[in-house]
Amino acid sequence: xxxxxxxxxxxxxxxxxxxxxxxxxxxxxxxxxxxxxxxxxxxxxxxxxxxxxxxxxxxxxxxxxxxxxxxxxxxxxxxxxxxxxxxxxxxxxxxxxxxxxxxxxxxxxxxxxxxxxxxxxxxxxxxxxxxxxxxxxxxxxxxxxxxxxxxxxxxxxxxxxxxxxxxxxxxxxxxxxxxxxxxxxxxxxxxxxxxxxxxxxxxxxxxxxxxxxxxxxxxxxxxxxxxxxxxxxxxxxxxxxxxxxxxxx
Amino acid sequence: xxxxxxxxxxxxxxxxxxxxxxxxxxxxxxxxxxxxxxxxxxxxxxxxxxxxxxxxxxxxxxxxxxxxxxxxxxxxxxxxxxxxxxxxxxxxxxxxxxxxxxxxxxxxxxxxxxxxxxxxxxxxxxxxxxxxxxxxxxxxxxxxxxxxxxxxxxxxxxxxxxxxxxxxxxxxxxxxxxxxxxxxxxxxxxxxxxxxxxxxxxxxxxxxxxxxxxxxxxxxxxxxxxxxxxxxxxxxxxxxxxxxxxxxxxxxxxxxxxxxxxxxxxxxxxxxxxxxxxxxxxxxxxxxxxxxxxxxxxxxxxxxxxxxxxxxxxxxxxxxxxx
Ligand SMILES: Nc1ncnc2c1ncn2[C@@H]1O[C@H](COP(=O)(O)OP(=O)(O)O)[C@@H](O)[C@H]1O
Ligand SMILES: [Mg+2]
Numbered sequence: 001x002x003x004x005x006x007x008x009x010x011x012x013x014x015x016x017x018x019x020x021x022x023x024x025x026x027x028x029x030x031x032x033x034x035x036x037x038x039x040x041x042x043x044x045x046x047x048x049x050x051x052x053x054x055x056x057x058x059x060x061x062x063x064x065x066x067x068x069x070x071x072x073x074x075x076x077x078x079x080x081x082x083x084x085x086x087x088x089x090x091x092x093x094x095x096x097x098x099x100x101x102x103x104x105x106x107x108x109x110x111x112x113x114x115x116x117x118x119x120x121x122x123x124x125x126x127x128x129x130x131x132x133x134x135x136x137x138x139x140x141x142x143x144x145x146x147x148x149x150x151x152x153x154x155x156x157x158x159x160x161x162x163x164x165x166x167x168x169x170x171x172x173x174x175x176x177x178x179x180x181x182x183x184x185x186x187x188x189x190x191x192x193x194x195x196x197x198x199x200x201x202x203x204x205x206x207x208x209x210x211x212x213x214x215x216x217x218x219x220x221x222x223x224x225x226x227x228x229x230x231x232x233x234x235x236x237x238x239x240x241x242x243x244x245x246x247x248x249x
Numbered sequence: 250x251x252x253x254x255x256x257x258x259x260x261x262x263x264x265x266x267x268x269x270x271x272x273x274x275x276x277x278x279x280x281x282x283x284x285x286x287x288x289x290x291x292x293x294x295x296x297x298x299x300x301x302x303x304x305x306x307x308x309x310x311x312x313x314x315x316x317x318x319x320x321x322x323x324x325x326x327x328x329x330x331x332x333x334x335x336x337x338x339x340x341x342x343x344x345x346x347x348x349x350x351x352x353x354x355x356x357x358x359x360x361x362x363x364x365x366x367x368x369x370x371x372x373x374x375x376x377x378x379x380x381x382x383x384x385x386x387x388x389x390x391x392x393x394x395x396x397x398x399x400x401x402x403x404x405x406x407x408x409x410x411x412x413x414x415x416x417x418x419x420x421x422x423x424x425x426x427x428x429x430x431x432x433x434x435x436x437x438x439x440x441x442x443x444x445x446x447x448x449x450x451x452x453x454x455x456x457x458x459x460x461x462x463x464x465x466x467x468x469x470x471x472x473x474x475x476x477x478x479x480x481x482x483x484x485x486x487x488x489x490x491x492x493x494x495x496x497x498x499x500x501x502x503x504x505x506x507x508x509x510x511x512x513x514x515x516x517x518x519x520x521x522x523x524x525x526x527x528x529x530x531x532x533x534x535x536x537x538x539x540x541x542x543x544x545x546x547x548x549x550x551x552x553x554x555x556x557x558x559x560x561x562x563x564x565x566x567x568x569x570x571x572x
Contacts, residue, residue, distance in 0.1 A: 054455065078461035090456045092449040099572050100456075103449050106442050107460035112467060118440035120572045125442075145571070165460060 011060030020046040022223035038220035083167025085158035093147040101129035104164040132164040253566035287424040293509040293521030295478030301516030304451030309382030313476035315498030317351040317483025322401040322493035351480040359476030386498040400494025514560030
């Protein structure tokens, strides 16, 4: 079988006495959605942060597209094609939705040391950015400052930014959180198609969405992966039911 | 035309109009005042690149202002005494040569200061930029070759091809022309890819890194450009006063530039000019009434910070709209 797009081996991270990541190994393969579920405080966001580079692991290895990326900075990893969304939206709040996405296009083109041409007249930034906004259904809000977007719209904008980066893998940290049922359904349908473009590591609490989308599910509890498997396997796994789904075994 | 553009246009025309009017009634003192406004506004426009666009609160921009001033003073002194400067190169009394020297010298120093300071942020950044500027200040004080504490006099104002720089109005127009150029640089940067990344680095550096752009490098280049613009103003200031002294390098000067920007409107294109007009007016009007005019300035500043975050431009033109 081909090498996985993203391959995490024996990752460890402690915050003082809290072991947030306790020897996690998992991988993400071409074309799949790999869901990461687990109770609050299990270490899901911390894991995403370590893959994206915003938090450094204490030990372990992260390979992306066959390369050890452990020593690379956040920006270098993004340029390699790791597109992530934040659990709490993280945007340039004064800029419009469009300019936020244009910034990502600019980042993917590796062309930030250009001092003369106004970005707002630059079709090579604007067109791909508009296309990304259209795909997430935010085109009609392109001119609105990120600070004035609704919570759900900011979540959509985060995804548009990851799209505009031309990502080779998506790391989505609770993209449905606070979206409302309609928004969640639309996003579920969208992510379903997106996996063909690039595989998705999906952290999500919305079990309906997870069961509808995931090719594989890993369950994280107290920093450890207690099970990995298909939707059926996870649903029927007694340990998981006890530890996470909250049912007696 | 947006409201901000109207305000900007009025401000842009106001100062030359006042200078011309003063010239017409023979009050050249006011032409000099207008020249000071132009120079301070240019210095603050430089700082506005780092502070306004990048959110980098440099408390050490006097270093660049002083470097420009000393470039003018040192080159002119060597030219006057006909002593070679470095590597047998002569001094110069040409403003163009002096400006170029100011740009190169300040750019190099800003690269060093920025490379180190930008590894920190917040209060540490403020303190470390202050510390660097103070080092240069004490160096100038203890450097007898160029006047030490007493400073350095320029025997005659430096020259510009085809112009009589001794004429106050001509010199004002040179300074104002450079201010307009500085504003153009600021506006062009702000709208560019570089400016987008710089402003985004102020708003949310985590986001910038997540789209593959390293904020540190963006900020470093911004800091260098910022210092270079301020240095040009310093060279002009030396020519205005025909005198350079370590006071140009002191923390008071750095503070004054920050105050100008806050008064006028941080990050706004015409914030520095609005601030410089206000500052010089306060100094002139309040300074005539009381010795402790800076106390009143402090109170006004407090009022601006508490009640009018956008400064004068914000008050007149409302909140800024980005693309
Ligand atoms: N920066 C931090 N400093 C200290 N503790 C942290 C930090 N980030 C996360 N933690 C702790 O690590 C554990 C995992 O947190 P997190 O990864 O956010 O969980 P999840 O996303 O699964 O809800 C929690 O106990 C949390 O309190
Ligand atoms: Mg989380």
